[in-house]
Amino acid sequence: MSRVGVFVCHCGENIAGTVDVAAVAQAALAMPGVVAALDYKYMCSDPGQTMLKKLIADERLDGVVVAACSPRMHEPTFRRTTLESGLNPFLCEMANLREHCSWVHDKGPATTAKAIDLVRLQVEKVKRNRALAPIRVPITKKALVLGGGIAGIQAALDIANAGNPVLLVERSPSIGGHMSQLSETFPTLDCSQCILTPRMVEVARHPQITLLTYAELEKLEGFIGNFRATIRRKARKIDESLCNGCGVCQQKCPVKKIPDAFNEGLANRSAIYVPFAQAVPNKPVIDVASCTFFKTSKCKACEKLCPTQAIRFDQEDKIEVHEVGALVLATGYRTMPVANFPEYGYGQLTDVIDGMKFERLASASGPTGGAIKRPSDGKAPQHVVFIACAGSRDRAKGVPYCSKICCMYTAKHAMLYRHKVHGGKATVFYMDVRAAGKSYDEFVRRAIEVDGVSYIRGRVSRVYEEDGQLVVKGVDTLLGGEPVEIRADMVVLATAVEAQDDAEKLAQTLHVSYDPYHFFAEAHPKLRPVETNTAGIFLAGACQAPRDIPETVAQASGAAAKVCGLFSQPELTREPVVAVVDRQAPPLFSSCTGCLLCKDACPYQAISEEAIKNRAGEVIKTVAQVNPGLCQGCGTCVALCRTKAIDLQGFSNQQLFAELMCI
């Protein structure tokens, strides 16, 4: 027989003013299994808690019901007190006599009757409570940051500076990401390279950071604190330990006409190449698809001329497995290809370019050394039309959302153009100007008012070529939709920001959820913006949604803080309110039939298969297994399970059944 104690709190007048607390205590004392019941002015006060502790000891209670305020308010308090008195904290339940009773009903017998019922529910429940121990999960204090753009760089540095080892994985030959391609950055117009490069170098030099460029994540197993990441290190075909980055190989490489991705195809590179001058690491890669040796097994110019004999034609991809405790996803974005715009010439018109190309044209490190020359004939364009929202907020293009950064960089582009081509005319077509951000609107105003960029509110219906010039047809909605036609030398499209092509695939590999546009989804839109719904995996930057640099850096630091917070604990301790799969004596072993339908239902991928083996090691049956490190205790699987083979600690079938049997 249970020995339950019931403690009825007056909460001053809050409860006692409406509920006959003495009657509740008296009724409680008459309930089967209740050996002690009392009422007191403030149970949460020191004297109240002391009474509770004393009675637990004196009456050797094995269950406690505190009838007071909402458990959401004081459950932790009273469970701690229970623990201090030597009783397992999970043998304490609360009946909500305040928020759910005294505050919402009038004084009277019906209210007191309800209060008694609420107590009875908890008494019946607590009789079935089990002593539970918090779940402890070890943590591998090493983070994996996926993506070496500014988001990844920032997150890696913050985590590393807190003293934790970091693995920074970047799939291209150098870190830096899109930011390294940018010319100047809004709203300050400081040079992107100048602020980024030091950070890149810091990463390379940081004792806590292991940099794996030209590498990709292939598989992720495990759970928070205990992931196993399988990483493919693509063969650079050079021995990085020998290469000193002198660059001779690039100069001597006979194949030089390969469109340079870093420069958005505005320049060429050689078959063996370093993506850009400030690349980190400054080590070349052989582009096997273009290299003469790999096509004809002749040449080997680089090998012959390499002063350190670092060339390794026979080098193979390497697979490495790393144990990490947390992940930060910083895989960034892509922009919508110009080819997606039939109305703007399918990308066939050489002088219709996207923002990224313009960045390279405007960049001092770019193919034109920063001079604005149009791609077709290298002439400085006299009139440039900038089209904002190229694809963004356009359901027809499958992008209903706002890409967020375009308004700002379009203003920046127009401004840079006006600075670089004196007398040049800049026209911007826009839907709305969204310049929310510190000194953002001022920046746009400056473009219009100081730099004389002309803004036309309206969409561009068509861009086509007519006798060597681009004709831009649009409307000016501020002039009542009056058609506008502009003859321009160059058109710059602020193309929509989209998720990476392989974002969906990666999300599935990592079991993180993603939105309809394949941006990774945060665990909670308001309260958990840098976490995913998979514990231990965090988000930074534009892989979650379009973001500008300051936001990205802020979020990266946020994600880093989450990781450091996780790593700051000796081990992971979690509330034991988790699902458990029944195990019992042979021959049944478990009432689980192993249909594993629960596996699909679990929002956290916490359920896996477990093979029950006999002494000979043969598999007798396969059953479900709940990983307590991943389970968050929602109980969806419990309600789904036909055989009741899964139960939820703290809200077990026995507990809930008992509650129901006394209503």
Next chain:
Amino acid sequence: MESLQRKAQELLAAGTVKLVIGYGEGTGVRRRPIFVRTGDQAGSLVLDPACTQNLATYLTKAEVRALGRTALVATPSTLRSILQLAAERQVREENLLALVPLAGTIKELTTFADIEAMVATLPDEIARADQEMLTQLGAMSVVERRAFWEKELGRCVKCYACRAACPMCYCERCTMDNNRPQWVPVASHALGNLEYHVVRAMHLAGRCVRCGTCGAACPHGIPIHLLTFASEGSVRRQFGQPGGASSRPTYALATFKPDDKEDFIR
């Protein structure tokens, strides 16, 4: 029929299978499941419209499993049951093979993919009589329906023939037999009966292949199969994920769509 007997002989002779489960002569006009393990037993295999029981039920029975690789004479429902059992990891592709009577010949299906392909071509309708009953019940007032089921289920004695005959009721420890807590009373009083049959119908929603074998099994002629038809029908109508369509888990109640449409949540 001859072709079936011949096929069974071949398979057993070649050692492709150790067992052929089919239908044989039973009491009077009845047909009963038979377990053919040698060529000479194959002659007792019968094939006619009376052969309707869903034999997939036997695939999960330990005693039968122990006999080795099995060829199963399969009706369309049986094929669907095999797929659903596969989706729920209760049968292995390499352990079974389906024999489908098709236009006088016997089609041999060895892979789940084959079975899926075949099932996709087969009509998936319930008997007219059952359809009519469902329509009638649908037309009744909720009070009339309550009365109907109270009367029908009043005859239930919880012999569990329905559960035993159902291919999807393979659980070793049925929730009915789970007594901590005893959600559903063991006794076959009115409440125990109602709760049992509602639970069963819920558990089959999205998994039922609508073979009607449970109803046929009931010694007291209670049309319990209508209950699972109703819950399965609800799933099909609302989520379009029928039971027994695929060997991969596509259980409608283990998944969701954020825009699932209902009209009752305020």
Next chain:
Amino acid sequence: MAEPFEPKLTAFVCNWCTYAGADLTGTSRIKYQANVRVIRLPCTGRIDFMMVLKAFARGSDGVIISGCHPNDCHYTSGNYHARRRWMVFRDLIDFVGIDLARVTFSWISAAEGAKWASLVNETTDRVRALGPYQEIGKLAAAGIE
């Protein structure tokens, strides 16, 4: 003379939205009728349909089921799973002759204290008007000799 009928309501609510919402009703001192008894669960996904059946078997005249709005589930998708089950379960209990007017489903967020009060009041009034519901409860005694 018999006293006027007061319905017995059982509510199954999730801890993070509706239970918190009902707490807010309290802190906002919004009054509602005292007929409801709340059973607290972590998530609507935890609500086993058997509980609803049991509530009626135990003589509840009405049942309230409430949790987080779509998209707000503390566990990201428990409420979506629950919704699917209810969609089927409603059809089924209607088919076996249980009066759907006795079951109320609702999404109530932690911010909707007033909604909880009005939900309880409306349900209580409706069920009071419908009268006692013993269709299932009476079965507990039926068929025993």
Next chain:
Amino acid sequence: MVATMVDRLTLSDSAVDALVAALIRSGRRVLGPQLVRSQGQDRIDIAPLASFADLARDGQAVASAKGAVFPKVERLLHYRYAGKSIELADVEPASPPTVLFGVRPCEARAFAALQAVLNWDSEDKFFSHRLANTTVVAISCTEADASCFCTSVGSRPDDGQGSDILLCRLAHGGYLAKVATSRGQALVELGQGVFQALAAEPELAPAAALAPAFDAKTLPQKLAAHFDHPLWVEQSLRCLGCGACAFVCPTCACFSIEDEADSRQGQRLRTWDSCGLRLFTLHASGHNPRDRQSQRWRQRVYHKFAYYPDRFQTLGCVGCGKCSRACPVDMNLKQHLAEAARTLP
């Protein structure tokens, strides 16, 4: 049932009608087999009779009549909490005076087999009370089906054992009533003027012809010697392990005790159970001495045809064949027993 000298009387069809009416008037619960047609299927239920016309005079009811004396669920006790103390109340057996009218002779014989177990080492007061309160009026069979085998278990389609009154059909309508017990006599007195004295030796309608399928006398020894015979595994391969056979069986007496309780009160119920169900012999340890269906099938056969004769010098089966008809996979007991008798040396 104390057998008195058998009194032989006759009744016309209309007289039987009047008798049934009189029984109902007398406030007795009158149960009898009735044809029910639902969802296009015919079945015979044993249910309260409104008149003789409702009676199914041929064919076998799905369920047996045992429910009248051994209900599928009966309350043994209930208790309630008064504060912390428990008020326990024993349920006193109570049942209406009952007439089982027009049941088959095999059903009538079954009560002896039930009694053998239920009142074996101690008296089951619930069962006994109902039995004492029940009068059995059987009608002899003029038809038998492929599941019937009363003639194989030492009985006949017109066997009077266990009947208080046996009605045998006359060739040209009407019945010969064999009144065997005082309880039968009571009905005769109740139906004043309904029963006629026998004028001449009546011409009976021929009873159903049913050739014995096996010799039940030698069976017990054969079984005793072949407990581990593969036959049991073979026969039970298709058995699904449900309780249909046991729950329709007129002699199956297995039951389970179930407590139903909440925080305020509880009751103890006795419910039918079956040795065919896996949980029947499941131990708390998880061990199950009859874990395989073949073992459970064998138990069913042995219980009725080896252990019964051994303990009670009678068979635990009356050959009604209800189990075979009820079986979803057509386990035909008659065939299986014949096979055993034939193949076991």
